[in-house]
Amino acid sequence: MGIRVLLGRESRNVPLLRRVETVAALSAEEREALLRVPMSVRDLPPRTDILCEGERPETCCVVLSGYAIRYKIGAEGDRHIIAFHVPGDIPDLQSLHLAVMDHTLASLTGMTAGLIAHRDLHDLNLRYPRLAGALWRLTLVDAAVFREWIVNLGHRDALSRTAHFLCEMHTRLASVGLGNGDAIELPISQTDLADALGVSAVHMNRTLQELRARKLIESNGRMIMARDWSALAALGEFDPAYLHITPHERADPA
Known part of the structure; x- marks a missing residue:
């Protein structure tokens, strides 16, 4: 290192x-x-x-x-x-x-x-x-x-949990200038997602397939695109207020 x-x-x-x-x-x-x-x-x-x-x-x-x-x-x-x-x-x-x-x-x-x-x-x-x-x-x-993660794990089913997680990551990455329109780079394996969202790797795979089948997301390698952001956010009951991102004019360092 x-x-x-x-x-x-x-x-x-x-x-x-x-x-x-x-x-x-x-x-x-x-x-x-x-x-x-x-x-x-x-x-x-x-x-x-x-x-x-x-x-x-x-x-x-x-x-x-x-x-x-x-x-x-x-x-x-x-x-x-x-x-x-x-x-x-x-x-x-x-x-x-x-x-x-x-x-x-x-x-x-x-x-x-x-x-x-x-x-x-x-x-x-x-x-x-x-x-x-x-x-x-x-x-x-x-x-x-x-x-919010406690609510996500205790209240929502696997499909809604995953939708909520994807909306959260999209919002967090976009806030620091790392979003690309509706797409984000998310190099997270299905096993990692399963360990975070409290499901088996097999169930995680099925959940992502279901989101694709509903045309809510599209994935290409490390990139995940929200094809229907409003529907994805509604499914995940996602309200970004808990992230407390304060919009303001950011000036570049002198």
């Missing part, structure tokens, strides 16, 4: 800024401060544990490219995916204040991870209270997504 350090203006392309600006409007000074946070960058192969349950991290991980997952292992060794993370997300931001990891964070695809030392984030929060508020808001959004 290669490790390199990004400092200052070299880091302007890091998706972290774009993710933070989905929940808060930042001043030019705050953007610059966020871009100048020192970051060690690691290139990870697919399905590599980044932080394991029980560890005590001293950094927070930013997904710069690729996809990450959070998961737990059940008593019988079965894996339960509890979250997917896209570029710009900080999956372990709670480790700033919760010392011990209570789940495992891993790359799902080939992934570039940015590691920011806790001490640098604490310093950033002290110097820029509005940035501290924005980062806190991201952790609250995480909690809102978990609540």
Whole structure:
């Protein structure tokens, strides 16, 4: 795994800024401060544990490219995916204040991870209270997504769960500029989806076939297109309010 350090203006392309600006409007000074946070960058192969349950991290991980997952292992060794993370997300931001990891964070695809030392984030929060508020808001959004996932798993059938999940991922990717009209890149296997949505891999396959048969989605390799967004959202009872994406005018970094 290669490790390199990004400092200052070299880091302007890091998706972290774009993710933070989905929940808060930042001043030019705050953007610059966020871009100048020192970051060690690691290139990870697919399905590599980044932080394991029980560890005590001293950094927070930013997904710069690729996809990450959070998961737990059940008593019988079965894996339960509890979250997917896209570029710009900080999956372990709670480790700033919760010392011990209570789940495992891993790359799902080939992934570039940015590691920011806790001490640098604490310093950033002290110097820029509005940035501290924005980062806190991201952790609250995480909690809102978990609540919605509880409803999705406990209330909806497999077809509706899958429709809801696809609408969520489309909305999250589009919010950070990674959507392509009605299509998104979703390099997630049927086994991964099954582990997240609480069904067997065979049932997951049948569910996706049913969505295609209803002409709600179309897939081509890693790309999934919503052919009828309104019908897909209605089937999944999807309301994006829980994602708390705040529209505002985003200015490019100076």
